[in-house]
Amino acid sequence: MTSVAPAKKLVIIGSGIIGLCSAFHLLRQDWEITIVSSDPADDTTACGSAGAIAIAQVFPASEPGLGLKVPRWLLDPLGPLSIRPGHMPKLMGWLVKFLAAGTSARVEASTRALASLMAPARNHHFELIKEINAQHLLRQNGNLWLYHSERSRNKDAKQWAMRKQLGIKFSAVNKEQILEREPALGPGAHCGYFIPDWCHYIDPQALLANLADYLRNAGVTFVQDTVGGFEFVDERPVAALGENGSKFKFDACLVAAGAHSARLSAQLGDSFPLESERGYNTMLPSTGLDIKTYLTFEEHFVLTPMARGLRIGGAAEFAGLDAPPNYARSKALLKLARRYLPDLNDEGGTQWMGHRPSTPDSLPVISRSTEFSNIYYGFGHGHIGLTLGPTTGRLLSQLIGEDTPDIPLSPFGIDRYS
Ligand SMILES: Cc1cc2nc3c(=O)[nH]c(=O)nc-3n(C[C@H](O)[C@H](O)[C@H](O)COP(=O)(O)OP(=O)(O)OC[C@H]3O[C@@H](n4cnc5c(N)ncnc54)[C@H](O)[C@@H]3O)c2cc1C
Numbered sequence: 001m002t003s004v005a006p007a008k009k010l011v012i013i014g015s016g017i018i019g020l021c022s023a024f025h026l027l028r029q030d031w032e033i034t035i036v037s038s039d040p041a042d043d044t045t046a047c048g049s050a051g052a053i054a055i056a057q058v059f060p061a062s063e064p065g066l067g068l069k070v071p072r073w074l075l076d077p078l079g080p081l082s083i084r085p086g087h088m089p090k091l092m093g094w095l096v097k098f099l100a101a102g103t104s105a106r107v108e109a110s111t112r113a114l115a116s117l118m119a120p121a122r123n124h125h126f127e128l129i130k131e132i133n134a135q136h137l138l139r140q141n142g143n144l145w146l147y148h149s150e151r152s153r154n155k156d157a158k159q160w161a162m163r164k165q166l167g168i169k170f171s172a173v174n175k176e177q178i179l180e181r182e183p184a185l186g187p188g189a190h191c192g193y194f195i196p197d198w199c200h201y202i203d204p205q206a207l208l209a210n211l212a213d214y215l216r217n218a219g220v221t222f223v224q225d226t227v228g229g230f231e232f233v234d235e236r237p238v239a240a241l242g243e244n245g246s247k248f249k250f251d252a253c254l255v256a257a258g259a260h261s262a263r264l265s266a267q268l269g270d271s272f273p274l275e276s277e278r279g280y281n282t283m284l285p286s287t288g289l290d291i292k293t294y295l296t297f298e299e300h301f302v303l304t305p306m307a308r309g310l311r312i313g314g315a316a317e318f319a320g321l322d323a324p325p326n327y328a329r330s331k332a333l334l335k336l337a338r339r340y341l342p343d344l345n346d347e348g349g350t351q352w353m354g355h356r357p358s359t360p361d362s363l364p365v366i367s368r369s370t371e372f373s374n375i376y377y378g379f380g381h382g383h384i385g386l387t388l389g390p391t392t393g394r395l396l397s398q399l400i401g402e403d404t405p406d407i408p409l410s411p412f413g414i415d416r417y418s
Contacts, residue, residue, distance in 0.1 A: 007032040010400070011240050011248045013227050013264060014256035016044040017386050018378045020211045021393025022254055024128065027218050029401050036240060036248050038226040038260075041212035045258055046386040047205035048281055048352040050304045050313040052294055053125050054387045056143070056168050056195050058118050059159055060110040060362035061316075061382070062102035078332045080300035084319035091318050094275045097360035097417065110361050113411035114384075115166045117364075117391050120406070122197060124390035129207075132214040137207050139305075143198035144178060145170075145296040146189040146340070152298050153191055160193065170195045184289040188340040200294045202307040204386060223248070227257075229267055237268060237372055252374045252400060259321060259355035261365075261379035269371035270414045274380055276321045277358035280329040280351065281313035288345045297340065301333050312337050316356075325353035358382040366395050366412040376400055377414050 007030050012019045015037035023033050037044075073079035083091065101110065129135050147153040163170065170193045173181075178189050201207050216222060225242035230253075232238065240248040255264050262274035287310045295303040301314030315329040330351040338344055359365065359380040369375035378396045381388050391407075398405045 008251040009034070009249055010252050010254065011036060011250040012254045012256055013037070013240060014044075014258060014261075014379075015039065015041040015212065015222065016256065016258050017046040017208065017389035018258070018381065018392055019254070019256035020208065020215060021128070021389040022256060022378055022396045023215050023220050023393075024131075024211065024390075025393045025397035026400065027215070027220070029397065031252075033215075033219075034221045034223060034248055035215075036223045036225050036227055036242065038224070040224060041222070042205050042209040044208060045354040045356070046389070047208055048354045049204055049386050050281070050294075050302045050311060051201040051204045051306060052143070052302070052304065052387065053122055053199040053201075054384055055118055055122055055197050055199075056145075056163055056170070057384050057387070058111050058115045058163070058166060058168070060101060060107055060114070061358075062098050062360070062362070063107055064102055064104055066102050067099060077328075078299070078336055080314065080316055082315070082317045082326075082329065084317070084323060084326075087318055087320045087323070090320060091275065094273045094360055097273050101361040106361065109411070110363055111162065111166075113363055116407050117388055118384075119167075121387050121391045122199065124394060125199070128211075128390045132210050134207055134210045137201050137203055137210075138199055139202055139292075140199045141293050143195040143294045143296055144173065144181060144189075144192055145195065146178065146185075146192040147298045148188060149190050156298075168195070169197055182291055182293055182295070184291055184343070185295075185340055186342045198294060200304055201386075202305070206307075227264060237375060250374070252376065254376045254378060254396060254400070256378040258379060258385075259357040261357060261377065265369075265377060265414065268369055268375050270369055270377070271418065272365060272380075272414055273360055273417050275318060275358045276355040277382065278315070278317040278319060278325070278353055279313065279356055280315045280317070280325070280327070280333060280353050281311050282330045282334055282346070282349045282351050283309050283311050284344070284346055285309040285348045286345060287341075289341060289343065295340075297336070299336050301336055303337060303341075321355060325351075327351045327353070329353075356382050357385070360417070363411055364388065364392060365414050366392055366399070366409055367414040368399060370415045370418070
């Protein structure tokens with residue numbers, strides 16, 4: 001009689017898009033998978049996101065000359081950036097690294113690394129939604145990227161030239177062409193670009209819920225608990241410890257806890273500078289406007305036409321993980337949207353805040369631990385975690401399964417700031 005060895009146990013900490021997509025790819029390997037998460041999958045960051053498969057977002061946030069723009073942004077109540085003064089002492093170390101990542105050479109290297117992840121991202125989404133039967137949630141209507149004037153468009157000329165070099169498709173549009181696509185837009189939108197391959201989800205929460213259901217049906221166990229630490233045997237981590245005394249034994253563990261991940265990685269010997277870059281949205285159920293295209297505005301906010309209304313999203317607020325939301329940020333976004341959509345009806349709007357897990361160089365961590373061969377990390381996807389979820393999940397499954405990753409992972413190591 002042959003005896004079958006029991007499947008090895010894999011614990012994934014976090015049921016966000018990164019944890020779920022990793023589990024999705026790891027189903028092809030022989031693991032007994034448990035996902036331990038403080039929040040249910042349909043209440044994680046991607047659910048409140050702008051829903052974009054943001055294929056043209058290949059630039060890190062830090063760039064040459066940013067230091068000069070920041071004071072102006074901080075003083076403008078409608079500006080894209082805010083920092084709570086009380087958080088400044090904690091933020092300083094991250095900020096120094098962030099500004100250091102903005103040299104021309106480092107921006108070029110980070111852009112190429114991000115572009116390597118971005119290139120297959122759209123196809124990875126197509127594969128995922130086909131398998132989980134969620135094609136109805138995706139719209140392939142492109143993105144109109146809008147500017148007030150030729151002058152402001154020209155300020156971004158370098159980035160558009162780089163996009164062209166990287167093979168990202170787009171075409172210039174004038175006012176008439178913009179209005180032809182989106183007649184509801186007012187006089188604010190003067191010119192821009194249309195990016196045809198950009199897609200968006202009309203209900204990101206339903207995507208996460210569908211994916212979690214698919215995983216559950218495939219045998220993945222979900223447990224709602226917060227991991228506070230790890231158990232070590234012979235100086236090797238063997239279990240994640242829940243706050244209420246539960247113990248989740250593992251042969252291998254993937255930390256995919258979004259903006260909370262660095263609290264856990266530090267306990268495993270890997271310190272990493274990770275910040276919560278808080279973003280806001282307002283969901284408007286009945287705007288009275290018929291908008292079909294995802295819209296990006298030069299003031300750093302976006303509009304997504306979704307199944308349950310129009311979502312206005314954006315803002316970058318540094319206030320840490322625990323401070324209460326400041327919904328004045330959502331109101332500021334609404335005010336900006338009115339510049340372009342003067343007839344916008346905002347009755348019944350609901351506001352939301354979420355934590356983007358942000359690294360100083362805007363590159364995610366897709367990595368094995370420096371200390372332990374059974375610990376892996378998938379976090380730090382900042383503004384593009386929904387976009388890169390399926391790609392990161394695939395890469396992590398290759399790393400965990402000891403296959404050669406499709407994309408070189410050296411730029412995404414946990415050790416790059418040690
Ligand atoms: C306003 C806004 C708009 C955005 N728009 C887009 C967009 O259009 N396109 C795009 O690609 N990206 C977008 N993003 C970014 C994207 O949403 C994130 O990068 C992504 O959702 C992060 O996913 P994650 O799985 O890493 O983390 P999360 O979704 O935050 O999930 C982390 C998980 O870890 C769990 N957790 C945390 N700590 C613990 C612990 N100690 N123990 C157990 N569980 C724990 C949490 O409960 C949660 O389940 C947007 C973000 C914001 C805020």
